[in-house]
Amino acid sequence: MPSDLEAELRTIERRLLPRHLEGLVVRLCAWKPQSLKSLSRLLRRDDIYLQNTVIKRLLADGRLAFLHPGQPNHPRQGYVPGKGRSPRAPRKPRVPAASRSVSPRAESSPPRFGMEMPDIGRND
16 A cells, blocks of 8 residues: 555544545545445445445546446445546526427417316306
């Protein structure tokens, strides 16, 4: 293990900022592929907590990847650094309500709410 990473792990505090903990996880996985158990032991954190918060977020961001990507439940599953943050799809610009076009069908026909109700008690 690199000496700077080892020294940082020795001085780890109980409470860490999430981004600091995430950075440690990525650096540990960059050193060598790490399993969830080894990460929880090195970081002195509960494995369920790491999996549900830190690892899940890092996998979603693309900063971590599975060692066996096709098999998430592989018995020797581990984590390796990913390609980086996954780019977010650009949002479509919002069109103001005044400039939205209304279809001709919507203007001519009354709104329909399912079944039409019969006129009861009407004398024709």
